Amino acid sequence: MAKALDGVRILDFTHVQSGPTCTQLLAWFGADVIKVERAGAGDITREQLRDIPDVDSLYFTMLNHNKRSVTIDTKHPEGKQVLEALIQKCDVLVENFAPGALDRMGFTWERIQELNPRMIVASVKGFGPGPYEDCKVYENVAQCAGGAASTTGFDDGPPVVTGAQIGDSGTGLHLALGIVTALYQRTHTGRGQRVLAAMQDGVLNLCRVKLRDQQRLDRTGVMKEYPQYPNGTFGEAVPRSGNASGGGQPGWILKCKGWETDPNAYIYFITQAPVWAKICNVIGKEEWATHPDYATAPARLPRLKEIFAEIERWTMTKSKFEAMQILNKYDIPCGPILSMKEIAAEPSLRKTGTIVEVDHPQRGKYLTVGNPIKLSDSPTDVRRSPLLGEHTDEVMAELGYSAEQITALRTAGAI
Numbered sequence: 001m002a003k004a005l006d007g008v009r010i011l012d013f014t015h016v017q018s019g020p021t022c023t024q025l026l027a028w029f030g031a032d033v034i035k036v037e038r039a040g041a042g043d044i045t046r047e048q049l050r051d052i053p054d055v056d057s058l059y060f061t062m063l064n065h066n067k068r069s070v071t072i073d074t075k076h077p078e079g080k081q082v083l084e085a086l087i088q089k090c091d092v093l094v095e096n097f098a099p100g101a102l103d104r105m106g107f108t109w110e111r112i113q114e115l116n117p118r119m120i121v122a123s124v125k126g127f128g129p130g131p132y133e134d135c136k137v138y139e140n141v142a143q144c145a146g147g148a149a150s151t152t153g154f155d156d157g158p159p160v161v162t163g164a165q166i167g168d169s170g171t172g173l174h175l176a177l178g179i180v181t182a183l184y185q186r187t188h189t190g191r192g193q194r195v196l197a198a199m200q201d202g203v204l205n206l207c208r209v210k211l212r213d214q215q216r217l218d219r220t221g222v223m224k225e226y227p228q229y230p231n232g233t234f235g236e237a238v239p240r241s242g243n244a245s246g247g248g249q250p251g252w253i254l255k256c257k258g259w260e261t262d263p264n265a266y267i268y269f270i271t272q273a274p275v276w277a278k279i280c281n282v283i284g285k286e287e288w289a290t291h292p293d294y295a296t297a298p299a300r301l302p303r304l305k306e307i308f309a310e311i312e313r314w315t316m317t318k319s320k321f322e323a324m325q326i327l328n329k330y331d332i333p334c335g336p337i338l339s340m341k342e343i344a345a346e347p348s349l350r351k352t353g354t355i356v357e358v359d360h361p362q363r364g365k366y367l368t369v370g371n372p373i374k375l376s377d378s379p380t381d382v383r384r385s386p387l388l389g390e391h392t393d394e395v396m397a398e399l400g401y402s403a404e405q406i407t408a409l410r411t412a413g414a415i
């Protein structure tokens, strides 16, 4: 079946996580993604966190599906020529080098435009223009600089980073949207353009509600859905709110049966206002449905701690799945805390292609997260990541190089 991005060729100069997640998505949508790697070494993640000696790590394989790999020494004069040929043939160049690396290689925006005015040059950087623009950045730096860490964790503890890779994979997603948008604009203008997704900006975009809260705090000095209310104190900045729900419907993580030994025997419970009476019935506190201290959402806000403690007395008598089943019967929003082990075994996620088993010639079968975005007319089939340089000859031939030229370039160390 045809794919949404059939015919789009991507020169993938990405490494580590942020850039590769972006180009992997584009590959899943049908783009031909040609990953350019350093000869002999490749993307550093090939050898990071290895679980099998001398075999591409899961870190690499899970971020580079459906791509082709060519090895080029882009600092070698003849390697540069090969890269120029690729730039002329591709629609998009995606990179996430440290600031200035592409320029130092000789591929400035102006040079790329000379070679191919239709080329879209898309970059992930740690920061946008400003005091930190020259800094190298990894995931947790972005989480800290983008407002996630200062607003995550508990009031009496230090800032905490989250396991979700919002700095890397989150920015990759932002960049992918920028690229397809630029491709669409190019259909009218015929011109390429630069696309920048800074990791700080991407994280901040995902922390938008916390900037909302900063302004609420500045105006009123208090936020009633935060656990600091009514007994704790608010400072000048948005505090860490533990497991409180980010929205207007208070929620918290509650213990379930087995919590003493199972670190994930918990459920997220939301006291959504429209189902308050049902919640009271389920936990056996029918009187709360009409009592003036509990019947309305504003009346409940100063009593959330007591209310969640009471609900927890009920959830602790059920497993998280039992609780989920009962609560869902009454349309009470809740969610089990699922471990990665449970998620990996979940049949419905396998069925939708969100979790996929892939076969790899060196490592055998492994699980990966498939394309989370489903298009009805452009289904995703997840193919294994390429071995280092696996497609060098194939791509060189497509660029018009003869077998003799390829051998000569290889001997010269350019590819």
Ligand SMILES: CC(C)(COP(=O)(O)OP(=O)(O)OC[C@H]1O[C@@H](n2cnc3c(N)ncnc32)[C@H](O)[C@@H]1OP(=O)(O)O)[C@@H](O)C(=O)NCCC(=O)NCCS
Pocket (backbone or CB within 6 Å): 015, 016, 017, 018, 019, 036, 037, 038, 039, 072, 073, 074, 075, 096, 097, 098, 099, 100, 101, 102, 104, 105, 124, 125, 126, 135, 136, 137, 138, 139, 168
């Ligand atoms: C992630 C990061 C910190 C890694 O830094 P690093 O390992 O030092 O790697 P760099 O990006 O600086 O690139 C290293 C060098 O390899 C060179 N290189 C890369 N591919 C090459 C190739 N095929 N042939 C020859 N040289 C190559 C680059 O030109 C650069 O050389 P230079 O420093 O002399 O200019 C940095 O790339 C960065 O800040 N990226 C932007 C933000 C980002 O994406 N971070 C998230 C990572 S998940």
